[in-house]
Amino acid sequence: MQDVSTLVAQAREGRPRAVARLISLVEGASPQLREVMAALAPLTGGAYVVGLTGSPGVGKSTSTSALVTAYRKQGKRVGVLAVDPSSPFSGGALLGDRVRMSEHASDPGVYIRSMATRGHLGGLAWAAPQAIRVLDAAGCDVILVETVGVGQSEVEIASQADTSVVLLAPGMGDGIQAAKAGILEIGDVYVVNKADRDGADATARELNHMLGLGESRGPGDWRPPIVKTVAARSEGVDEVVEALEKHRAWMEEHGVLTERRRSRAAREVETIAVTALRERIGDLHGDRRLSALAERIVSGELDPYRAADELVAGLTQG
Known part of the structure; x- marks a missing residue:
């Protein structure tokens, strides 16, 4: 077994193998896990965790990749945790997300990891909170957590992220899906992707209407913006980043960020x-x-x- 303090020191230096080893210890519920978490505890709290969720086919991986590009242009180190369905044969993660994000594979400022849900309901691997902590301690400024697209259970992303992004696309019945899944209650930023398709404006209008129906916000409360994008061409992605930064600033101003992190730790x-x-x-x-x-x-x-x-x-x- 490798020395935990050495692994943590190497992860702080941004060495991908050390980060990978630490996450593997987390996923495998290693006997060293307590030692790992104790070593990481003082090094965390600096990363901004953004969750991306939505129905299958809305372009989550493409949007995640586009966000990585946008944040890298700002000089930020980015971690990506792609939570995949478990393979029914091996229990491992299906690595489609890593294939889609291969353009970032050689960038030392980006760390991409696929994790299997291992049958855990809620769209997130049970080990996701600890994996997020590893990426945080490894110096990532932003951590993007992309969940498996499984409808109602995706609501769990709200309990893991500082800011939750809900993606929809025109022509997929997403308005009805959103109402069913309860994701209208968890989104901090809504993105209508594939906005070059027919029906994008109608999808945005329907979403705006549904958000208005469920509204019980007072003065100064956050109203989730709706941003239209064509992630495959990086159109509208800067506007998404701007919306995320506005939400982060609002949370810091109103003490919401600290409260969300405290609730996350309690859970x-x-x-x-x-x-x-x-x-x-x-x-x-x-x-x-x-x-x-x-x-x-x-x-x-x-x-x-x-x-x-x-x-x-x-x-x-x-």
């Missing part, structure tokens, strides 16, 4: 704690304590809720 702690408890409960199968509780339920001596309380008390004290 991460909760997930880790629940996972640890679930593992300990899993270890109890065949254990006499669990069997004894089950017997008392069957005999009518105990109800399942009190039995669960006793089990949790035993696990947390033990």
Whole structure:
């Protein structure tokens, strides 16, 4: 096993292999993971995390690639976390996103990583928060998290990103899809991509109308802008970057950015704690304590809720 402090130091220097190794430790739930996270903790907090989500076919990867180009022109280091569907055969990520973003592959200021969801609902790999932390500590100024396009479960991106970008495209029934998925509630910036197609203006109008219907904003609240782009030709991408910077400035001014990051950290702690408890409960199968509780339920001596309380008390004290 490689020394964690050495790996972290190399990642800080921008060495791609060290960053890759750290993310692999995260994905594999390595025994070194606690040591890795402890080493990274003081080095994080500098990156701006942007989530991109939307239905399949709207051009998420093309838009992500165009945003990478725009941020690189500003001299910023960019990390891309492309969360792919898990391969049903190997459990690994399908690397279509990396193929599409191959133009950035030789740029030392860009780090691209595909992660498998491994069956985790919500469009994001369970390890995504820790992977984001690795890219943050490695000196990325902006981290773009592109989620798998799976409809309703994409809403989870809002809990991982500082700013959530929802992409739509004309002619795909996205207005109805947006309403169904609840993504009208999570978008901070909306992008109508493929705006050179017929129906782009109508899609933007429908989206604007739907946003207005669901509005309960007061003075000074953020109103999500709608930006039209043709990402394949980099048209409108600068306007998206401008909208992102405006949202970041608004969040910093109103204390929203700190609150979002605090909520994100709280959810991460909760997930880790629940996972640890679930593992300990899993270890109890065949254990006499669990069997004894089950017997008392069957005999009518105990109800399942009190039995669960006793089990949790035993696990947390033990």
